Amino acid sequence: MNRTEAREWVVKMLYQYDVSRLPISKIFENFYKENDPGEQKEYIENTVIGAIEHLEEIDKEIERYSQNWALNRMPKIDLAILRCSIYEMQYGNIPVNISINEAVEIAKKYSTEDSHVFINGLLGAFVRDKGLEEGKSNDN
Template identity: 40%
Template sequence: MTRRQAREYVLQSLFQHEFTGAAPDRAELLNFMKDNPPGKEILEFIDDLINGTIEHMEELDTVIQRACKHWELNRLAAIDRNIMRFATYEIIFRGDIPHAVTINEAVDIAKRFSTEDSFSFINGVLDKIAHQSGVDKAPDKRAVKKSSGMVNKRAVKEHSA
């Protein structure tokens, strides 16, 4: 299982949590992924994203709301809201993942699960959050070309896998 697939499961878990109020169950998680079981590292990554996002949801929602100037968070599609929640958690609390990787992954997941225009909105919001987070770190030199600021797909793939 790749980190991309893990993030997709995190999205599904957060979406379910938002509507049921129930925290995802580890046994349910493992049963859901029985055809493509995660390794220990990926399972820990999934646990951290789900539990960290739920634990810090109020703070994450405040950060996202500030970045969405003319939009009310509760009026955004639940898929978009939850993509931004776990990505914002990664940006603020996961110093081991370059912001460019987090944003790229969130955009690609939005392209797969959300509406045609959502990915560009999510990209803009997350970019703003990354720049205003106060934990802005120097970009991973492999992930971002210094001269153009274009994302290096190979470096992003390395951090996504």
């Protein structure tokens, strides 16, 4: 499994957590029954757990940059994509441009026709406002 596939699984797990509120251990268990994350296991687990641990702060950032879109009105998959990307940029060690590009591509694959534009705009505003450099994460 490569990092792009792992990131898609992070988004799927965050989505599943949001809609089911299953314990994260159960979500991991279900994933490992049918998938071998290989070298990506640490990234997947750290990102999912980290995003959930920082969910309140991440959601405040999403609300701040979503320009009058209530979280409960957003597609759940878009929320999962945004949560993954903001976690990566704010708390992880993932370059900003990679995180945004991957988020946009995941949105094109799994969400509505125009979601990638919304996600790109929101994440771009987040990066500009936070002073994150292109190609760098908050931890670099």
